[in-house]
């Protein structure tokens with residue numbers, strides 16, 4: 564027995580050594596403003612925090628979700644019972660003009676805290692460099708395990724997204740804070756906290772010039788554009804795009820955290836762009852909500868939003884690779900949505916609708932409007948989710964090129980469809996007796 568342990572130890576050391584953990588469990592308590600408390604163990608940073616408690620039904624990609632800037636200010640509950648099995652990869656990529664400098668969705672963990680049923684104490688993946696627990700500690704993010712995430716999720720579904728407090732260590736034994744003490748991130752302009760402060764370029768020699776308004780961009784959105792050979796200039800969310808728009812062949816609006824109502828300034832600037840400029844515009848999630856507000860639609864706060872990789876959406880219209888009547892499975896992370904109003908504003912039509920809750924999942928300019936504008940509530944670029952709608956990026960870049968060609972410019976209108984998922988080479992394994 565002893566000899567076997569010696570032999571196996573080096574193989575397991577990466578998973579075990581970092582998981583020796585404290586001999587005595589550190590207590591953690593999740594308090595909801597609605598009065599319920601859940602008692603478990605801390606496995607992240609030894610500090611307490613407030614946030615908006617939300618749940619995600621995604622089975623994979625806890626690393627991508629946690630680094631998504633749209634989770635800023637939120638205590639993220641994973642409904643998948645065991646989280647952490649495949650550890651955390653290195654997040655460092657070369658910041659050259661062809662890539663965006665990170666492997667995950669941004670440099671840091673953006674969620675305020677995480678809640679899991681059962682944190683994996685051992686992890687195993689060929690790219691993993693550390694455990695989920697160590698990653699949380701290194702980024703000063705509190706985390707709780709050993710709570711009934713199904714019970715929490717059922718509460719959040721019934722009563723809606725609820726403000727919370729994750730209390731760690733000595734704080735965990737204190738009673739729940741008064742209702743007035745809970746911090747409400749939706750009151751803040753979180754977009755302003757995560758958007759770039761200065762413009763920057765990626766792939767400057769690309770074949771088409773696209774401006775990106777950054778409301779809290781996920782890295783994979785920028786990657787999806789660069790991979791289709793777009794030269795992109797990333798601009799702060801409230802940048803005066805109208806003053807530079809003649810330099811660009813298209814405009815893209817990214818995802819972002821919080822209440823879109825804080826970004827009315829951007830919606831009003833975009834309203835002018837849409838009236839005076841005929842080039843293609845595409846927006847995702849927050850970007851879609853801004854397009855809708857610019858078009859005259861209202862955004863509202865949903866009860867518990869949609870977060871996960873399994874949201875079915877029905878296409879109501881055809882455009883590019885999207886065919887009316889088909890259902891696409893999508894990745895989502897949002898709390899707000901555009902109101903379905905009848906009639907839709909002149910020149911606009913619904914594009915997609917959610918098959919579960921009938922919320923608006925996309926809008927587009929009508930064929931007779933002379934515009935090429937689309938917004939989708941879901942994430943076509945989804946890293947760690949279905950790629951059913953990834954070709955919408957190809958459609959957008961192709962439309963930008965087509966518009967340029969129609970204006971008499973000499974441009975190759977073909978867009979190569981890149982391989983969006985790197986495929987690991989398959990290694991034949993010899994059968995052993």
Ligand SMILES: NC(=O)CC[C@H](N)C(=O)O
Nearest residue numbers: 818819821848849898899
């Ligand atoms: N992922 C996003 O862009 C989310 C948009 C917005 N913050 C919402 O919650 O609805």
